[in-house]
Amino acid sequence: MTAALALLGYALLVGVLAPLPLARSRWAHRAPRLAVALWQALALSYTTALVLAAHHLAVPGGHLHLGLAGLLHVCGVEHPGALASGGTWRLLPPAAVALWPLGRLAAALARTARQRRRHRTVLDLVAARDAGLGAHVLDHDTPAAYCLPGRRARIVLTRGALELLTDRQLAAVLAHERAHVAGRHHLARTAADAFAAAFPFLPLARLGARETPLLLEMAADDRAVRRHPRAVLAAAMYRVADGQVPRAAFAAGGPAALLRVRRLLAPAAAPHPALRAAAALASAAAPVLPLLLTCGPVLP
Structure with a gap:
């Protein structure tokens, strides 16, 4: 439960507070590609935090084993085989949270592909x-x-x-x-x-x-x-x-x-190299921060 609350708090921070200074920042227009990467990284980080929080609420606890399964257990993510005795229904909440934005993305990609295909057909004519x-x-x-x-x-x-x-x-x-x-x-x-x-x-x-x-x-x-x-x-x-x-x-x-x-x-002027480095580091770290939160020793 502690990990779930921490993840939900992190999601609230990323989803509500973090975008406000980024949208108002002056450096974003001076380094637009880096700013786009940061927006995308924050979106992925938010989604990952929600999925992990849903998993911790549905499947509390975890155990240490070796290998990939052990890493999942350290992070409180139960291996699917271990869920067989307790009911695979517990996977439904995190799966639903993950599939919701993924489904929207798939639908958007399909829709825009259809629009482009129709327009290409007209252009060719x-x-x-x-x-x-x-x-x-x-x-x-x-x-x-x-x-x-x-x-x-x-x-x-x-x-x-x-x-x-x-x-x-x-x-x-x-x-x-x-x-x-x-x-x-x-x-x-x-x-x-x-x-x-x-x-x-x-x-x-x-x-x-x-x-x-x-x-x-x-x-x-x-x-x-x-x-x-x-x-x-x-x-x-x-x-x-x-x-x-x-x-x-x-x-x-x-x-x-x-x-x-x-x-x-x-x-x-281009953003200061230190600012660019900090933004690049934030873009790389944001997607894995929810994993670090839930795998940390203070959040068993």
Whole structure:
């Protein structure tokens, strides 16, 4: 019971208190990839804590044995074979807690895959493939640029964008969209959306789903400006900011374009190496902290 209470307290800390300073932090916009990793690590840590707490409530106690089973017993996690005499029903609470967010994630992945597949089918019918650009061109006057991520990714430009953007701006926009595809950013965004769907009233889930898409756009901006001037990408984003794109896509413009333009034109210094190291350590440690809590010698 002590371990269960400690885990529930930890989950409360991670799910309610931890996301507030992270969402307000200034360093996150200066190191967006690291911030996304921390959001994902906190979500995984919260889920792990809930699963372990449910297990400790359903199966109190544990014993020390050798091998993998012994490690499970040290952590108070009974081996399935040991549960046969006491009823495997005891596994149902932790299994249900684990399957709830996993089910939401599976459903979100399947839903977005269907949306992308349908949109790819339409693009293949109405868009012209431009081998030189490595993109599909839609005959539409509204300037827009976006990528449809996944295994069969598509980068899409409208005719209006081609007519409005200069060659340098077009190259910067394409670099931005390719960064989304190469970084598999759709997986992080889908995971954040699924976690928010599983725990809609949890600040960690709600704020993570809000911040993750913006951070991913900033991460793509950072990769694009490695080879293209910041002012060029900022001007291109401004020109395509009003373009409408599918929900399953990443747009070069979008509602946060103004914030991103300001970030590009007035870049802040990178976070201090000590801060980056601390954030990276927190990202690596957060998923295993619930295990350390329940396996600790003070929580038998």
